[in-house]
Amino acid sequence: MYSTKFTIYLIAVLLMSSPVVAHAFQGGDGDRQSGLNLETGYDANTVTTMAGRIMSVQIGDDHRNAQLELENNGVHAVVVLGPQRYWAEHGIALKAGDDITVRGSKAQGKDGVVYVLAQKITDTSINASVSLRNESGRPAWAGSGMGNGSGRMNNRPAQMRQSPGRMGGGRMGR
Amino acid sequence: MTRRSIAILILVLSVSLTAGLSWFAIRNYRSAAPIADDSLRGLALTIASAMEGVAGRDPSLESLASFQAREIAYAMLISSSGKILFHTNPDLTGNDVEDSRYRSVLTTGNLGEARIQLGTGEYVYEFQAPFHLSGKACVLRLALHTWRSEEVMRRARFGITLIFSLLALGWGLGIAVFWLLRRQDAQEKLLARQHELARLGEVGAVLAHEVRNPLAGIKGYGQLLEERLPEGRERGYAQLIVRESLRLEKLADDILFFTRTDAGSAQACSLYSVAGQLTTLLTPQLDAAGIRMVVEVGKQVRVNCPEEGLQRLLLNLLTNAVQAMPEGGNVTLKAGADGNVVEISVMDDGSGIEAEMRSGLFEPFRTSKARGAGLGLAVCKKIVDGCGGSITAEDAPGGGALFIVKLPAAQHEGSV
Numbered sequence: 001m002y003s004t005k006f007t008i009y010l011i012a013v014l015l016m017s018s019p020v021v022a023h024a025f026q027g028g029d030g031d032r033q034s035g036l037n038l039e040t041g042y043d044a045n046t047v048t049t050m051a052g053r054i055m056s057v058q059i060g061d062d063h064r065n066a067q068l069e070l071e072n073n074g075v076h077a078v079v080v081l082g083p084q085r086y087w088a089e090h091g092i093a094l095k096a097g098d099d100i101t102v103r104g105s106k107a108q109g110k111d112g113v114v115y116v117l118a119q120k121i122t123d124t125s126i127n128a129s130v131s132l133r134n135e136s137g138r139p140a141w142a143g144s145g146m147g148n149g150s151g152r153m154n155n156r157p158a159q160m161r162q163s164p165g166r167m168g169g170g171r172m173g174r
Numbered sequence: 175m176t177r178r179s180i181a182i183l184i185l186v187l188s189v190s191l192t193a194g195l196s197w198f199a200i201r202n203y204r205s206a207a208p209i210a211d212d213s214l215r216g217l218a219l220t221i222a223s224a225m226e227g228v229a230g231r232d233p234s235l236e237s238l239a240s241f242q243a244r245e246i247a248y249a250m251l252i253s254s255s256g257k258i259l260f261h262t263n264p265d266l267t268g269n270d271v272e273d274s275r276y277r278s279v280l281t282t283g284n285l286g287e288a289r290i291q292l293g294t295g296e297y298v299y300e301f302q303a304p305f306h307l308s309g310k311a312c313v314l315r316l317a318l319h320t321w322r323s324e325e326v327m328r329r330a331r332f333g334i335t336l337i338f339s340l341l342a343l344g345w346g347l348g349i350a351v352f353w354l355l356r357r358q359d360a361q362e363k364l365l366a367r368q369h370e371l372a373r374l375g376e377v378g379a380v381l382a383h384e385v386r387n388p389l390a391g392i393k394g395y396g397q398l399l400e401e402r403l404p405e406g407r408e409r410g411y412a413q414l415i416v417r418e419s420l421r422l423e424k425l426a427d428d429i430l431f432f433t434r435t436d437a438g439s440a441q442a443c444s445l446y447s448v449a450g451q452l453t454t455l456l457t458p459q460l461d462a463a464g465i466r467m468v469v470e471v472g473k474q475v476r477v478n479c480p481e482e483g484l485q486r487l488l489l490n491l492l493t494n495a496v497q498a499m500p501e502g503g504n505v506t507l508k509a510g511a512d513g514n515v516v517e518i519s520v521m522d523d524g525s526g527i528e529a530e531m532r533s534g535l536f537e538p539f540r541t542s543k544a545r546g547a548g549l550g551l552a553v554c555k556k557i558v559d560g561c562g563g564s565i566t567a568e569d570a571p572g573g574g575a576l577f578i579v580k581l582p583a584a585q586h587e588g589s590v
Contacts, residue, residue, distance in 0.1 A: 035295060035296070035297075036294050036295040036296055037293075037295035038295075041293055042293050042294065043292040043293030044266060044293075045247070045250075045261070045266070045292065045293075045317065046247055046248050046263070046294065046317075047263045047265065048262075105293070105294055106247075107247070107294035107295070108247070108319040108321050109321075112321045112322075115294075137293070
């Protein structure tokens with residue numbers, strides 16, 4: 001009896017300590033999944049305008065931003081609307097099936113999903129629009145005292161994992 | 175092939191398999207990063223070439239705005255003066271570029287590669303290359319999403335994680351199985367020993383009824399003859415009969431004690447009193463053998479052990495010491511309390527413990543003596559174990575043997 005219990009316990013510990021199985025049992029919040037700074041992140045270099053149809057709207061909660069899924073010619077993107085409380089107070093009524101135009105900073109998360117950190121949304125179905133960020137990308141919910149790099153153009157080089165290049169001695173990171 | 179050989183073979187195979195799989199996983203993982211980077215570089219060069227073609231056909235750069243590729247995070251064309259001639263975000267076209275990373279490409283004509291983090295938090299691959307626009311030297315800066323090209327990295331990461339997880343799991347299960355087998359082996363040995371002792375117990379019972387009773391008669395008549403026969407050879411025979419009967423009686427007694435399954439109740443007993451009794455009992459024997467016995471036991475020393483067992487324990491150890499010194503010598507019995515434990519030591523300056531006898535010294539029927547059943551120390555071990563103590567043997571500092579017994583201390587008489 002004792003040895004059976006011990007064996008089961010040992011196998012359970014080994015299984016749960018295994019990174020593969022542990023990963024399968026663990027969830028993660030949105031930011032951890034995407035690796036992006038969804039709430040205050042913005043980059044003027046990647047600003048684009050997208051038009052499409054809303055597939056779904058997620059109003060979010062205290063820990064997740066409000067966001068919607070946009071589709072255009074088979075291309076899907078997640079449009080981040082900002083904190084749920086801010087969107088509830090200042091947002092416009094959006095629902096699945098509405099045609100909208102979004103201007104914002106586009107990024108691809110490490111989960112492979114394309115995110116658009118919305119600056120302005122226009123619902124062409126009802127001809128309503130809302131601005132969530134100013135032209136430089138500062139979020140409306142960030143307040144006047146926060147200047148955390150919104151709209152940044154001067155990107156930071158990160159570590160490059162290669163040795164110096166073999167194609168004309170090009171610079172390989174710093 | 176013995177069990178041990180099979181176990182060693184399995185272990186060697188497991189270690190080899192682990193080493194092989196680890197090497198394969200690490201090599202695969204390490205080769206993935208250069209592959210991903212090569213893929214990105216190749217893509218960047220293709221895009222740059224295509225853009226140069228478009229720009230060559232339309233120097234106004236308006237056609238570049240329609241150039242699209244899913245992997246491009248952004249693209250810009252920078253003039254030698256640092257002005258942005260084209261940007262995928264049209265609002266930025268005409269602005270000055272805010273950094274000087276393009277300069278080294280412009281001056282050296284080499285390619286530039288780096289991983290940079292965008293304001294969105296995304297890490298992208300930045301590629302900079304000289305760009306020829308109507309005879310003017312420019313720099314094309316491309317920022318590419320890395321997610322697709324790094325699929326190979328994700329697969330390699332998953333592969334190495336999976337392999338090491340499975341190896342860890344395999345080793346864990348192997349160790350668990352090994353532990354269970356050893357445990358089962360130990361239990362089987364214990365069971366076999368219990369069976370052995372049970373059979374020995376049956377023999378002991380036979381000895382008790384079939385040997386001990388007639389032996390008492392033989393011994394009695396021998397003693398009678400010893401008393402009545404006049405001094406001479408016949409009396410010597412009678413003395414021999416008595417001596418050997420006593421030896422047989424002791425042997426039967428030891429076997430009975432060793433095979434007895436009922437444990438005596440652990441009652442407090444005075445070590446000082448037992449040592450005194452033994453000194454009286456052994457004095458004639460010690461004097462005859464020319465052995466000096468020193469007893470250093472405090473009056474207050476009491477142990478939690480049945481008196482009969484303690485007496486037998488010390489008697490066996492002292493007899494053992496006496497037998498180890500046929501030419502005479504010294505034997506010391508010491509005892510002292512240390513917290514809840516009483517340490518008793520019996521030390522002699524005899525021949526010491528033979529090397530081949532050290533392992534299994536307390537096993538029954540192991541002896542180096544010509545006359546003896548090898549039960550004395552086994553009985554000592556049984557008594558000590560029954561009292562919850564321990565017994566060890568080592569060489570005495572000046573030669574000879576030193577037996578150390580640790581027994582639980584009992585409260586002093588009269589104390590609560």
